[in-house]
Amino acid sequence: MVALEEKPNIETRLLCILKALCVYLNEDPEDLVKTYMDADVGAEKEFEKVVLGVYIVEHQHADASDSLEDFGIIIDGIAVLQDLKHIPTGWALLLGLIYCLDQRFR
Template sequence: MPFIAEFKNRCPALFSESQVNAEFTLITTVPLFSTFMSRLDHYSSQLLRVFKKKGGTARHDIDVIIAEMDMATEDTGIDAMTEMERLALGVYIVRHDGVDASGPPEDVAVVIEGCTVLRDLREVANGCAVLLGLIYCLSQGAAIHFRISSESVYGIGWEQALHLSAGPQKQTA
């Protein structure tokens, strides 16, 4: 059994959208959802402009990632379930057959170590916020070793994007 599944069985209250927000705020003094959404709004147009301007190898890599994301949205059935079981971290979206990508999802859920830890989220952005909040809370509050470390999340600018300067600081000798 993956460690996250065992942890979820011991502490089921942590695995709700409101509790993740409360725990994150308790640890960092920064509200998770409002800060994440405002930073997402602020940076998304800038990121799209950067992606469009890239050329060469970087542009090719971005196109490959986008093509894989498009292909993943069309993946259905048992293959999709197998892929989710292999995910270290992720957000998945379930849509009704025949509904295009712009339509509302039937379900948005968070997967950690192949275990669906939270379901019935309103939007994909909420799923991403919950995933990042869980990573931060679990890495700060419990010694959980994911297949990717929380340092990887920090490497993509999570702390800078959320301005977590008010959060707990590591002591150095």
């Protein structure tokens, strides 16, 4: 959690806004956004359980001002997009994928 006197970077602010949107829509943000550490070897097994979501990999000893190690999108247990460095780009791509898959299977 970021202390009030610290100024968080833009990725932290955007992630807080997107998690707040999930809460506003009565959804659990942990169901959509999964956060892992870069040394977590069991993350690949947890990917298999995710139907649709976003994963974030952070450095082991990173603070709130550091950038993310990895950011990607999981669909049906497979990381379909990875190494995205900006959270807004990843969310836009996620919405685009949802739209394309919805149109494809109608």
